[in-house]
Amino acid sequence: MGAKHFGARVKRLEDPALLSGRGRFVDDLKLPGLLHACFVRSPHAHAMVRDIDSGAATAMPGVHTVLTANDLPEPMRRMPIPMLTPNPAIATPRTQTALAGDEVCYVGQPIAVVIADSRYLAEDAAAAVVVDYDVLAAVGDCRVGIRDGAPRAHSDLASNVIARFPLAYGDVDAAFTNAAHVFEEVLWQHRGGGMALETRAVLASHDPVADTLTVWSGTQTPHLGRGTLADLLDRNLESIRMIAPDVGGGFGPKAIFYPEEAVIPATALKLGRPVKWIEDRREHFLSATQERDQYWDMAIAVDAGGKILGVRGRMLHDSGAFVPWGVIMPYIAAVTVPGPYVVPAYHLETVVVLTNKVPTTPVRGAGRPQAVFAMERLLDRVARELSLDRAEVRRRNFIQPEQMPYAVGLLFRDGKPLIYDSGDYPKGQDEALRLAGYEGFRERQRVALEQGRLIGIGIGNYVEGTGLGPFEGVTVRVLPSGKVAVATGATNQGQGTRTTLSQIVAEQVGCRIEDIVMTIGDTGAIAQGVGAFASRQAVNAGCSAQLAGEAVRKQIIALAARTLGVNEDDIDLEDGKAVATTGNKPMVPFGELARLAQGIPGVSLPAGQAAGLEHTAYYTPPQAAYCSGTHVAEVEVDHMTGGVKVLNYTVAHDSGRVINPLIVDGQVQGGVAHGIGNALLEWMQYDDNAQPLTTTFADYLLPMATDVPTCAIAHVETVNPLNPLGVKGAGEGGTIPAPAAIIAAIEDALSPFNVHFAETPLTPERIVAALRAAGAYERLFAA
Amino acid sequence: MGKQATRITVNGKSHARVVEARLTLADFLRHELGLTGTHLGCEHGVCGACTVLVDGHTARSCLMFAVQANGSEVTTVEGLAADGELSVLQQAFMDNHGLQCGFCTPGMLITLTELLRDNAEPSEAEVREALTGNLCRCTGYAGIVKAALDAAQRLRGGTPSQPSPASGGGR
């Protein structure tokens, strides 16, 4: 057995190139004859397009063409981008066309594209395209959108409600009738974005000799994208290669297929020249998908001891103008509410509403932060009303480890019963509280108060379905050079996919980690693929790497045994060599075995020997893998300004067996930063007419280095019994309970004033307004 | 409109070009010189991914026109690794998981290069304040802060790092 890689803090293989400016992001790629694109986008949230005059623009220097919907090839011209996640609950599965036809339904919807010698010239010409609009009334708020007589987000639809579905189990009415206490909360979570530092990017080139179309896209899902593009161009799937090179962050919005990913290849085909489009930040604010934006009316029924009897309510989900990912996100939100608690009865009515805003699709957390916010706010309310410690209320309601596997009573979004595979929620919370010094906090808080400082602590618990199928693939192939080639449909936007999969393969195959040559995110390298979302790659691709590695290991051993004339049991694989453990310990390097495995032209292979040392595995998980965690936030609030500082942040995280703690810690820490942004800073604002108001990084506030403390992180590993690695996902857990924990901590800090909050982001202005309404300043100034 | 002869020394090498006045320094570096390590994340001077040194001082290369840098010396991320070995700071980023997607990283490295040059023993608070001009969406900053403090210590003569080759990481 070679070096132990699994579970080690292996330094990332991705780093040297990225650290020395040799990364290869889409905008770093240059092709001869390259042209540049700029899109003409709707400035109106809702309008009919009467006329497009591109005459002046087309005549400008350096401009090659201006295309509108009518200029696109069939079927792209009229065919809506296929929705890959159908659901019978969706009344009108509306997705957008590549370029808008007669009607535009959000600010930023692409209408035309200008192709020029440079982006500078393309922007000059885009400004000269004259579009005649007939402006229509717009829906800017889903609460308005469901009212009778509200404007319609699409002029041909009778209703803005695109889906309505109840999710329920147990006798919720009886639970509420018999409850000792019932408490209600009205909650809202903002609309925000993924805001990867690299914007979206597409480069397309057509090779007329081979008739192949190569598309480089800053996408999380190149295989899915290739399939969609093939449909829209009516091309043979095999004639398209989609590559996600280095991608500067994903966080969800890069998982869907966008209009620009269709239009740019179409223009490259039409012009016979490579064409590149690099989204600018303003476009990203207008046209990359966003998330959150849900309104929850919730009630909880508890007995006299704070034990949950039932939870019920209604959730309004603002889907924006289209549903490119169906109702995945509100569905996930709806089933995440019960979380780590025994909730005997549950009923949630979910209403999905179209508005004239850019569509919402999963952003890190994907509906779960909202659901956890709802549940945790309800439990904090129970604790307050019953004068119980907040940790104790949770303790009284936890699902116990001996109840695993635990069937919640709902179906998850994979269509399978929602059954938690494993987990120890009480232990996770205990570990987090211990690490956070929860027990001594009241004393710290008292001392701080004496110094005039208001500090508070808050808890957030969650369970997250990760590692969703359908599958991911990994090919492992030993090369005659002795290197080990690995190809996968999994992708990398910073998660360290290359490193993680290399660890698994190196350990299985017995090669040095630096001898692995990996191709990631390239449809040319592996036939089938899915991509990055739902914290799924460690489970899906990780297990495929394990299975493919095991298979190749067996092939190597079999061939080496035959070559060296020893028993298979007497072969060790290490550092790229097969070594006999008997006799004078002869050895044969992998490269030589790879040559042998290719055989001799015209000579049959020995019986039982496969062609080449190669195996492709497509692991398909039987169901989601349920990770969990407890977050404890400690904050200080300046009650005079409303300013909030997160002082300490503690995470106990169960993502099953950890492949690389360095990387998992990084995922958790980064996720928490996103959660801090959601809780305190990030807010994509629109006016009543659905005009976006926060379209710069000076208006939409991302957390800075001074806003995010270094988290204390504990790994509580419960092994997932359902997959060969025992792993669960880790990419989103950091974000999910952060708003719940932070808002609770703020409330706790301000407990002398008895103010309560049910919205995020919680701005300093809202804190001051609440304190003013509570009479805090009269008391202070009087004192 | 206005083309202008411009000579800029980048990473020690002099480049003369006739460029449009409106060409930003960032686009000059990326597209005229092919130095694509300098990234553009917002083009309005907030994210800091495009940070370079101009005559030794950090600047947003998206907020400068190339013509403004006429006669100046510019250092980009490509100029930090000498002789194919990572610099102390770059190595510290690798050791402390100071990067994930790597898109903000060049700007982070340039900002910290200036900080560590001016302040050999920065506190954590000083490091964090210096980093406020650079946004990172992946890491939550912890690894970057740790890397900066680690690099400062190494540069002061603490434990020397194990240099990694700047190549490698089979692709």
Add this chain to the structure above:
Amino acid sequence: MKPAPFDYHAPRHLKEAAELLATLPNVKILAGGQSLVPMMNFRYVIVDHLVDLGHVDDLRGIAVIDGRLRIGAMMRQRDLETSPEVARHCPLLAEALRHVGHRQTRNRGTIGGSLAHADPAAELPAVCAAYDAVLHLASIRGLRSVPFREFSLGFMTTALAPDEMIAAIELPIWRSGHGHGFHEFARRHGDFALAGAAALLDIGAGNVVRGAALAVFGVAEQPVRVDAAEAALTGKAIGSTAIQNAAAAAWLVEPISDIHAGGDYRRHLAQVLSVRALTDAARRAGVDG
């Protein structure tokens, strides 16, 4: 987000710059570019000519002249932040500079550029308001001197003529031993303030205030001197109650509302931050409130 085309001019002398500004159509001055270039990248600003003052040596330098600190308009914010003269003579300016943007923007941004841009939430105009700075404006018609109160005309509006540039700023040096205080509240480090306060106090025997200046910014369309607060403090002994009462006048400033903050919150902050700025100033002048 690429700027529209323009012609670029890099004069070496003040006179040359003034002539370009007087003769070129649709022209704008490029100082540090940290506010102008983003607006050009967004194409909110489209010009035919850009006159870069970065090579005009006449616009640089720091000197003490007749009890005033004279600062060339093209002095970089970072130069002022690290200037011993600024620290010694105008510590309020030194303190305010630490809140201006980030190191990367201060390395390029200039004091003149910030004053000409006149963002209501910017720190440097507030400091000039507190000091009663005098601005020297240059054009082909020569130099004229304008007190800051007459320079600042409203929301991002100044007394600069279209062909005029700021040449220098003069700040009166307060008596040695005076105190200063600067507090702002921004959502994140380096962001424009939602509100802020800059205070100067000259305190004599018996803790009696001989001179007071209080400017609030980010609240109204331009930085505002809180005259009522200064009047309430001057000639009386200072203490925490006097400061609280004086700062209450900040609540009366007519506030602006935008997506970042509403008016009531802004003037609430103005009041709170005025207390803090005055308290710091009193402490630095030797009086613990």
